[in-house]
Amino acid sequence: MSPSPEVKLKEIAEALQRARLDKNPIPQFTSQMPDFSLEDAYTVQNICRESDIGAGLSIAGYKMGLTSKAKQRDVKVFEPISGYLTDKMELPLGQPMETASRIHPRVEPEIAVVMKTAVTGAHRITDLIGALEFVGPAIEILDSRYRDFAFRLPDVVADNTSASGFILGTTNYLNRLDDLPFLGVTLMKNGEVLETGAPAAVLGNPLISLLQLVQTLEKRNQRLEAGQVVLTGGITASISVKAADWIEMTMPSSVIRFPVI
């Protein structure tokens, strides 16, 4: 007899946790289980989240994915996906990023938001602005637990949307939110410009991504709390990194620079 769906989802969560601990990537689940749905995937993500909390981690915030219209069309899913961030994922600015605990890390530039107050019931971007403490540059570190970063949408949601770490910059764009979509972003590796973009790549404006998260959390009877961080979505394609690389992300009046060890 095959195991019940609940047992199966718990096994998937365990396999993912083990893959992270052993640094041993696993094949995607959707290739074996074609009916593994996005809803199942969020259940798996929640099991992992409860297990992380049980292990003493605290929830530092959320991250958004699938925030480009083109990517949404590719997978025919017309809303962003989300994952959670833990306090252990934050890397202080200027610290080296280490690869020893990761499988095949990549980095991408994003706009991060830090909440000043909790927020519920937001319908428009303007409803959010008073609740913001910080809107500025960030680097997200991604590390899929799937072999070769090969996955379909439910796989990546189950894998907490590949969340592995983040670095917050210090430049706050809160007083120039009108410019936010058009602040130029440049990502360099070892001095070479590899990717450029602008926050408009994130649903036209990263604050739209934030608004969608607030509304999604509300449906789940959750809310963004004061002090929580939201990574609003990748502005450019991610790049792979390895030990001895130097990574630099620039935006107006801002540089995030760190070595990889």
Add this chain to the structure above:
Amino acid sequence: MMSTTDLGALAESLRSAQELRSPIAPLTTAHPQMTEEDAYEIQWMNAANALRSGHRVVGYKIGLTSREAQKHFQVFKPDYGHLFEEMAVGCGGATPREKLIQPKIEGEIAFVLGRDLQGPGVTAADVLRSIDFVVGSLEIIDSRIENWKIKAADTIADNGSSALFVLGPQRRSIQGLDLATIGMALSQNGEVMVTASGAAVMGNPVNAVVVLANELGTRNIGLRAGQVILSGSLGGMITVAKGDSYTAEFLSLGRVDVSFT
């Protein structure tokens, strides 16, 4: 070097392709030995021809300025094409798609010169001193070569695949402007398709103008006060469709619009 007769015949075939809006096979297919020098000879033959028929050069466009484009063409130096008076389209204007063969559009930072600039020996400081103002632009490129099956020599001979350009209404002094961190979002019918920063153009678009001035200098041609320079594509290009409208919006430089009927 190819013979003047052969080069003249190829120049003529590009002119007639343009007149008939009927693209031709890549020049490099029949002439695989064609060098970049040959290709520029063809471009200059057609420029001389246009001048004789009363057309006026209003500036230049620079191409192959991004890492991806240079890697794709295996040419690690930007190229250029001539801009003629009739290529300018007013901002917000509607242009007939039928006038073009297989158009694409891209967002660029453009410069208008306030004084002459004569190479060789032009430096970035010389370029900065010679710029009257900076303006956002859309470049509509087109190819007289079938299905854009171009090698570097094909596009150089074909006037850098140039067709039309649109300058934005907002003029900015270069004083205090950090071109590398200017972000740009290119939208089609209001949806963001491409984003980039000024750093996509050789780290800074000024670097592309340095190369242009010095390349022209080898022919003893100078850049003139009042001329427009399109400094190179920011991010990718998108295919132009009849009935669609396109907008590039820039940090500090405002927005530029054009539509196709």
